Structure formats: structure tokens, C-alpha cells
Amino acid sequence: MSSVVGVLALQGAFLAHQQSLTKLGIASQEVRTPSDLEMVTALVMPGGESTTMSHLLATSGLFAAIDSRIKAGMPVFGTCAGMILLARGVLDGRSDQTSFGAIDIDVRRNAYGRQVDSFETDIAVDGLTDDFHAVFIRAPQIVRCGPEVTVLAKYRDDVVLARQGSVMVASFHPELTDDTRIHSLFTGLLQEV
Amino acid sequence: MGRQGWLGTLDAMTTSKSSSALGQMKVNRGLAEMLKGGVIMDVVNPEQAKIAEDAGATAVMALERVPADIRRDGGVARMSDPEMIEGIQAAVTIPVMAKARIGHFVEAQILQALGVDFIDESEVLTPADETHHIDKFAFKAPFVCGATNLGEALRRISEGAALIRSKGEAGTGNVVEAVRHLRNILGDIRRITQADSAELFDWAKKLGAPLPLVQEIAETGKLQVPLFCAGGIATPADAALAMQLGAEAVFVGSGIFKSDDPSPRAKAIVQATAHFRDADVLAKVSRNLGAPMTGIGMDQINERYAERGW
Numbered sequence: 001m002s003s004v005v006g007v008l009a010l011q012g013a014f015l016a017h018q019q020s021l022t023k024l025g026i027a028s029q030e031v032r033t034p035s036d037l038e039m040v041t042a043l044v045m046p047g048g049e050s051t052t053m054s055h056l057l058a059t060s061g062l063f064a065a066i067d068s069r070i071k072a073g074m075p076v077f078g079t080c081a082g083m084i085l086l087a088r089g090v091l092d093g094r095s096d097q098t099s100f101g102a103i104d105i106d107v108r109r110n111a112y113g114r115q116v117d118s119f120e121t122d123i124a125v126d127g128l129t130d131d132f133h134a135v136f137i138r139a140p141q142i143v144r145c146g147p148e149v150t151v152l153a154k155y156r157d158d159v160v161l162a163r164q165g166s167v168m169v170a171s172f173h174p175e176l177t178d179d180t181r182i183h184s185l186f187t188g189l190l191q192e193v
Numbered sequence: 194m195g196r197q198g199w200l201g202t203l204d205a206m207t208t209s210k211s212s213s214a215l216g217q218m219k220v221n222r223g224l225a226e227m228l229k230g231g232v233i234m235d236v237v238n239p240e241q242a243k244i245a246e247d248a249g250a251t252a253v254m255a256l257e258r259v260p261a262d263i264r265r266d267g268g269v270a271r272m273s274d275p276e277m278i279e280g281i282q283a284a285v286t287i288p289v290m291a292k293a294r295i296g297h298f299v300e301a302q303i304l305q306a307l308g309v310d311f312i313d314e315s316e317v318l319t320p321a322d323e324t325h326h327i328d329k330f331a332f333k334a335p336f337v338c339g340a341t342n343l344g345e346a347l348r349r350i351s352e353g354a355a356l357i358r359s360k361g362e363a364g365t366g367n368v369v370e371a372v373r374h375l376r377n378i379l380g381d382i383r384r385i386t387q388a389d390s391a392e393l394f395d396w397a398k399k400l401g402a403p404l405p406l407v408q409e410i411a412e413t414g415k416l417q418v419p420l421f422c423a424g425g426i427a428t429p430a431d432a433a434l435a436m437q438l439g440a441e442a443v444f445v446g447s448g449i450f451k452s453d454d455p456s457p458r459a460k461a462i463v464q465a466t467a468h469f470r471d472a473d474v475l476a477k478v479s480r481n482l483g484a485p486m487t488g489i490g491m492d493q494i495n496e497r498y499a500e501r502g503w
Contacts, residue, residue: 010467011222011251013232032468047227048251048288055249056467081227094246094286109286115310116333136309137223138288178221178389 003190006031006040008015008066010056012048014079016032020183036066040192042075045082047137049175050090050109053081054097063098068100075166077186083169084109084140086187091143099185103167104146111141123172125161128181134172138145142171166192214330214353221335221355223286224310225419228252228356228442230462233421235259235446238277239284245449246442248459250289252311254277254444255281260317260364261486264494270318272300275307277346282308290337295502296322298331305334309357313337316351316501317363317446324503331355337425341374341499343381343410344400350417350473358418359440360499361424364447366488368425371435375422379439386414424499427452427485430467431479436469453483 005021021028021044028044031037043066044192054119059062070076085099089106092153101102112118115138122131134155142159145151150166153161160171161182166189174182231251236242256272258266272293282289286308293300295314300321304312312334314327329336330353339360340346345355359378361371370461385396385407393411397404406417422435423444432443443466445459452458460480468474491497 009230013226013229015229016226032471041333048229049227049231051246051287052231052249052251052463055463059464060468093284114308115221115288115335116305116308118224120220135220135223137220137227152238173223174224175220 003027003041004029004039005187005190006043008043008045008053008062008082008168010060011052011055012046012088013173013175014044016173017044017046017079017183018081020143020175020180021187023175023180024183024187026187027106030066031062032060034061034085037062037065037069038178041155041184042187043077044059044186045078046175047077047080047082050081051094051097053085053098057085058064058098061125067100067117070100070167073166075168075189077187079132079136079173081174083107083142083171086167086169088146090146103162103164105142105162105169106144107140107142107171108143108183110138111143112136112139114138121155123153123155123160125185127152127185132174132181134174134176136172139171142169194440198372198411217333218330218355222336222342222418225337225356228288228421229419229466231442231444232459232461233290234449235443235444236281236450239280241450241455242284243280243288244456245286246287246502247430247460249431249463250287250459251442252290253281253285254290254292254446255314256292259447260498261451262364262494263317263365264364270294272303272318274298275303278304278307280310280348284432292318293327294318294328294467295320296325298327301332301334302338305332309334311337312356315339316360316498320501322465322476326503339422339499339502340378341502342377344402345502346378346416346420347400349408353405354418356419356421358423358444359435360502361422361426362491362494363424363498364483364487365425365491365494366448366451367490368431368434369423369428369491371424371426372438374418374424374440374499375440378416378420382410382415385411390451391433427488428482429461432462432465432471433469433475442466447486451486456481458485
């Protein structure tokens with residue numbers, strides 16, 4: 001089966017992720033239902049509002065379907081809200097907010113402030129020769145990393161790109177720039193598993 | 194052309210904007226990107242804001258009166274009381290938007306100082322300036338502006354708007370004007386992609402829009418910033434209609450909290466916006482929602498808000 005990367009398309013910046021994947025010559029598909037999920041070999045969870053996505057994951061039946069695919073080893077990449085959905089612990093979230101607990105990190109929502117505090121900066125990324133221009137939008141902060149988690153990039157003292165097995169997370173938005181190197185790091189995981 | 198190409202276009206159009214203003218623009222347009230596929234709901238108090246967040250809204254618009262009440266009450270409609278906006282900011286974790294009058298850059302300065310996540314320079318409020326819109330490049334906070342046609346949309350983008358919405362006709366519960374505006378904007382975009390290079394000069398003239406932005410649309414086939422729908426959405430089917438026509442998210446003003454039972458209607462509109470192409474989902478979520486807002490026909494209103502803005 002040729003590999004198709006799914007992009008969770010319930011809400012948020014899914015189109016931008018698809019554009020990044022297209023630039024890399026990788027076929028992608030929107031995932032809105034459990035049957036969409038069956039067509040894909042990996043999944044990107046985009047930025048957006050994690051509270052909204054959490055709702056829609058439950059009502060669409062996708063939460064259980066994605067949960068079992070992650071447990072079966074499907075590579076998954078979450079950016080911003082997508083990272084919140086994949087984290088083990090969520091601080092300052094809503095009590096009814098569910099997450100997959102797929103990577104052993106705790107995150108704090110909106111930790112960097114409101115939109116007027118959103119920013120962009122160049123960061124050094126493990127495995128990339130040149131810095132990556134990272135865009136942070138009402139970004140969540142990783143406040144704890146478990147021992148199994150590999151740190152791939154930091155901004156000041158904060159981990160902003162991390163990986164555990166086939167799960168990768170970023171608190172910034174690689175899909176909002178024309179630079180596809182972070183997406184390449186993720187699609188590289190498809191060959192490993 | 195890259196996805197940030199339009200920033201370069203704006204940069205080339207004028208020398209008055211600092212590079213930090215353009216950098217902020219990228220971050221602000223990014224927030225608009227995050228709101229895609231979602232529903233932004235008008236709320237007038239923290240309780241409504243919580244209902245909206247519980248229902249899955251991606252953001253709330255904090256205002257003192259929903260458009261239907263502004264229409265009923267008449268008089269001058271202004272920016273909301275900062276205390277009321279702060280009460281809503283404290284009640285929810287999702288982005289909070291608020292409205293400033295067209296051209297009222299001091300109201301916008303106040304909203305920015307409050308840390309409002311998106312400022313709506315809105316025709317629903319009484320305009321403060323009948324010639325000029327706000328110079329939105331002078332702000333850090335992002336702006337959303339209404340448009341009835343492509344020329345208006347491009348003028349707002351050239352002033353620094355990070356997001357465009359159809360104006361529709363707010364407070365009517367009647368989707369007809371929003372449909373007209375989306376078809377105007379998206380139809381002209383489709384026509385421009387068929388135009389030859391000489392015709393683009395005429396398009397720029399006809400639209401009253403900067404030529405470089407028109408040329409860019411001819412190349413990319415889309416607006417430089419996301420396009421959302423607003424004005425008259427009252428049902429899940431209305432939201433899905435706007436999305437199928439090409440809107441990338443919806444604002445719902447009076448439609449939720451002027452209906453009989455706001456919470457289920459809000460949830461249903463969130464579902465309909467996410468699954469806008471799936472008629473089975475739409476049929477399921479449209480059931481048993483109680484009465485929608487009554488709504489009014491265009492021949493029954495004496496003032497068209499959509500005509501405000503220049």
C-alpha cells in the first residue's frame with residue numbers, strides 16, 4: 001500500500017499542512033471520519049482550537065479510532081492544538097477536554113499569552129543544518145518531558161519540538177512557512193516504522 | 194509564488210510599513226488560519242461565552258447587544274464596555290474578539306490594550322468615519338473586516354486586515370445577503386484567473402483595488418487572507434451552505450442566542466461547519482433544534498448595514 005498521510009480536518013489549519021506535504025511530493029488526505037482514517041498510514045493533527053477539535057473527535061467517533069491506531073504504532077505529528085491533543089497532561093485546559101496521552105509531556109495552553117504576544121523566531125533543530133523559522137501563535141508550552149521523550153528543538157529554555165517513538169509534536173507552526181524540513185523529519189518516521 | 198508571497202506584494206506596494214508590521218501580519222494571518230473550519234459566536238455575557246465554548250466555538254465575539262437588538266433599538270452602536278469584554282476573556286480559554294466602529298482607531302487602540310485576540314472593524318456598529326477605515330498596519334492585534342465584493346475585500350487587505358468576512362446583513366437571520374457577497378467575491382476571483390494580463394489593469398480599476406493584489410489573485414486563484422462568512426446565518430444548513438460556497442469558517446451573530454434553545458443550536462452549527470459536505474450529518478444535526486430566530490426579509494429593514502464601509 002502506497003503511503004498516504006492523513007490530515008485531521010475537523011477544524012484548523014489542515015489545508016496548510018496538506019500544502020506542505022504536497023510540496024514534499026507526499027500524497028495527503030483529509031480525515032473527518034473513521035472510514036477516512038482507514039485510508040491513511042500516518043496522521044497530522046493541525047493547529048486550531050483544541051477544545052473544538054476535542055468535541056468533534058468525540059462526536060465523529062474519530063477519538064477511539066485514532067487512539068487505537070496510535071497504539072498500533074501509526075506515526076502521528078501534532079502542531080500547536082494538535083500537540084495538546086497528543087500530550088499526556090494538559091494544564092489550563094477544560095475539564096472535559098480529552099487527549100490521547102500518546103507522548104509523555106505535559107503542556108500548558110496559551111502559556112505565551114494572547115494573540116498580541118504571538119511571535120516568530122529562528123530556532124536550531126536537531127538534525128537540520130540551518131535554523132528553522134518558527135511561528136508561535138497563542139502557543140502551548142511544554143512544561144514537562146518524560147524520560148522517553150527526545151528533545152529536537154528548544155526556544156530559550158522551553159522544548160518546542162519533541163519526539164517519542166513515532167509520535168512527534170511541535171508547539172509552533174511549520175505549516176505556515178514555505179520551509180518543509182520539519183515535515184520531512186516527520187515523513188522520515190514513515191520509513192522507520 | 195510562496196504562501197508568504199502576498200506579504201512581499203504588500204511590502205512592494207508601499208514603503209510606509211515597517212518590517213515588524215509585516216512580521217506581525219504573518220503571525221496574525223496565522224491566527225486566522227487556525228480559526229478555519231470553525232464557528233465564531235456572538236456573545237453578550239460570560240454565561241453565553243461559556244455556552245459557546247462548551248458547544249465547540251473556535252472563538253467568541255464579545256459585544257453588548259447582538260445585531261438583532263442593535264437593529265431593534267436603533268441609536269448609535271459603539272465599542273463594548275471594557276469591563277464586559279474582560280469578563281468574557283476571564284470566562285473562556287478560546288480567542289475573544291470584539292468590535293470597533295469603522296474608522297474609530299481609538300476604540301481599536303483600547304481593544305488592543307485589553308488584549309483582544311481579533312478586532313472586528315464592523316459595519317454593525319455605527320461608523321465613526323465616512324471616508325477612512327482604520328490603518329490596521331499601525332496595530333499589533335489582528336483585524337477582521339467585512340466585504341460585500343472583491344474590491345472592498347482587497348481595499349481592506351491593503352489596509353492590513355488579516356481576515357475578511359462577508360458582511361451579509363447582520364441581525365436579520367436571513368442568509369441571502371451573505372450568499373450574494375460570497376458569490377460576488379469568489380465569482381470575481383474565478384473570473385480574474387481567466388483574465389489576460391492587459392485585462393487585469395481594467396479589473397483593478399473596476400474594483401478600486403491595488404493592481405499588485407489583483408495580479409496576485411490572477412496567479413494564485415485565491416484571496417490573500419482567509420475568507421469567512423458572516424451575516425444572517427441561523428441554521429446548520431445555512432452554515433454548510435456558506436462553507437460549500439467557499440467560505441472557510443462562519444461567524445454566527447444573533448442566530449444562536451436569539452433562537453429558542455441556544456446550546457443545541459450552537460452545537461449543531463459547529464457540527465454542520467466541520468462536516469459541511471456530509472448531508473447525512475447535516476440531516477442528523479438539523480433535527481429538533483426548536484425555533485430558529487424569526488428573521489426578517491430584506492424589504493422589511495430600513496437600514497442596510499452592508500452599505501456601511503467604503
